[in-house]
Amino acid sequence: MSRTHHLQFRFPVPGARRTAEGWRLTWTGTAVMGILNVTPDSFSDGGRHATLDAALAAARAMRAAGVLMVDIGGESTRPGAEPVAAEQELGRVLPVIRALAGEGLVISVDTMKAEVAHAALQAGAHLINDVTGLRDPGMVQVCAQAGAPACVMHMQGEPRTMQASPQYADVVAEVHGFLRGRIADVLAAGVPDVLLDPGIGFGKTLEHNLALLRALPELTAGPQGVLVGASRKRLIDYLAGVPQADERDPGSLALHLHAARCGAALVRAHAASAHVQALRVQAALEEHV
Numbered sequence: 001m002s003r004t005h006h007l008q009f010r011f012p013v014p015g016a017r018r019t020a021e022g023w024r025l026t027w028t029g030t031a032v033m034g035i036l037n038v039t040p041d042s043f044s045d046g047g048r049h050a051t052l053d054a055a056l057a058a059a060r061a062m063r064a065a066g067v068l069m070v071d072i073g074g075e076s077t078r079p080g081a082e083p084v085a086a087e088q089e090l091g092r093v094l095p096v097i098r099a100l101a102g103e104g105l106v107i108s109v110d111t112m113k114a115e116v117a118h119a120a121l122q123a124g125a126h127l128i129n130d131v132t133g134l135r136d137p138g139m140v141q142v143c144a145q146a147g148a149p150a151c152v153m154h155m156q157g158e159p160r161t162m163q164a165s166p167q168y169a170d171v172v173a174e175v176h177g178f179l180r181g182r183i184a185d186v187l188a189a190g191v192p193d194v195l196l197d198p199g200i201g202f203g204k205t206l207e208h209n210l211a212l213l214r215a216l217p218e219l220t221a222g223p224q225g226v227l228v229g230a231s232r233k234r235l236i237d238y239l240a241g242v243p244q245a246d247e248r249d250p251g252s253l254a255l256h257l258h259a260a261r262c263g264a265a266l267v268r269a270h271a272a273s274a275h276v277q278a279l280r281v282q283a284a285l286e287e288h289v
Contacts, residue, residue: 002029002283005225005265008193010147013126014104022147022192025106029283030260031068033108034059034272035231038092039076055096063105065273066280068266069127072096072120073110077131077202086115097123108151114138121146127195131155131202133182134191144190151195151227152182156203171208172215175199183224195225195266200255201233209235213255216262225265230255232270246270253278261286 006026009016016023038055059070074092075084089111097107101124108127109120114136117128121142129151134140143150154175156166168174179196186194198212198219213230220226230236236251237243249271256267260279269275 002286003220003263003265004028005031006193007127007149007195007225009126009149010192011126014106027068027265030256030264030279031266032062032066032272032275032279033227033229033266033268034062034065034067034070035073035268035270036062036070036096037073037076038096039074052095052099056099059096059100059105060103062272063103066276067272069106069108070100071108071110071129071268072125074116075111077110077112086113089113089116090119093120094123097125100124112136112139114142118142118146121148127151129153129197131199132158133178134186140186140189140191143186147192149193149195150186150191151197152179152186153197153202154178154199166203166205166208168208171204171211172218175212176215176219179219180222183222193224195227196222197227197229200228200230201235206235206238209233213258216259216264220263220265226259226263227266227268228256228259228264229268230259231268249274257282 004026006024008022008024010022013023013025016025036055036059062070072093074089093109097120100107107125108129109125110129111117112130112132117139127149128143130139131153133152133154134150175198183194200209231252232245232248236248240251242248252269256275257278259267260282267275
C-alpha cells in the first residue's frame with residue numbers, strides 16, 4: 001500500500017487543507033518535484049530557461065503533467081560550480097516566482113542564501129530547498145518566521161570542492177545521523193516541517209551513493225518525508241556509461257522508481273512528465289500487493 005505524506009505550512013498553499021496548526025499539504029505515494037533551473041551553468045539544463053517566457057512555459061508544462069511542486073534554482077550547485085551574488089540569484093528567480101504565484105503551483109526555491117530565501121517567500125514561494133542543510137542560522141530564522149517548511153539536504157563540503165575526495169567511516173550512519181540531528185534543531189527553532197534529502201551526488205563517491213540508495217528504507221521509516229534527487233547525476237554514467245547528462249533520463253527513472261519502492265515522499269526530476277507517468281504506473285501495479 002502507498003504511504004501518505006504531508007507537509008505543514010503556516011500560510012495558505014495550493015492544494016493544502018486548513019488545520020488547527022495552519023495548512024497541511026497531503027499526498028499519497030511518491031510525488032514529483034520538477035526542476036526548473038534559471039541558470040546559465042547548471043550541469044544538465046543550464047541556459048534552457050534563460051528567458052522568463054521559457055521558464056514559465058516549462059513550469060506550466062510540469063503543472064499540466066501532474067507534478068506536486070516546482071523547484072526553482074538561480075545558482076548552480078553542480079560539482080565545481082562558482083557561487084553567485086545574492087542580487088544576481090534574486091534577479092533570476094524572483095520574476096519567475098512572481099509570475100507563477102497564484103497559478104496553483106506549489107513553489108520551492110533551491111537556494112543556500114537566507115537573503116534569497118526571505119525574498120522568495122515574500123514573492124510567493126512556499127518551500128525552501130537548501131543543499132547546505134539549513135546550517136546557516138539565518139536560513140532557519142527565515143523559514144521559522146515565514147512559517148515555511150524546508151528541505152534539509154546532506155552535503156559534505158561545498159559545491160566547488162565536494163567531489164574532490166569525499167570520505168566517510170560509515171556513510172549511511174553519518175548522513176542519517178546528520179539529517180536526524182537537523183530535524184531536531186530545525187523543528188525546535190520553529191520551522192513548521194522538514195523534508196530530508198540524503199544528497200545523492202553531493203560529496204559522495206559512487207559507492208557512497210549506492211549505499212545511501214540501498215539504505216533508503218531506514219531513512220523513510222521516520223515521520224519526516226524523504227526527497228531523493230538522483231536526476232541525471234554522474235553515478236548513472238558510472239553505472240551505465242552515459243557521459244551526456246541530458247541522456248540519463250532512463251537511469252534517473254530507474255533510480256527514482258527504486259526510491260519510490262523504498263517509500264520516498266518526493267523525487268526531484270528534470271524529466272518531470274516522464275516521472276509522473278512512470279510513478280503512476282508503478283503505483284497502480286503495486287496497489288494490491
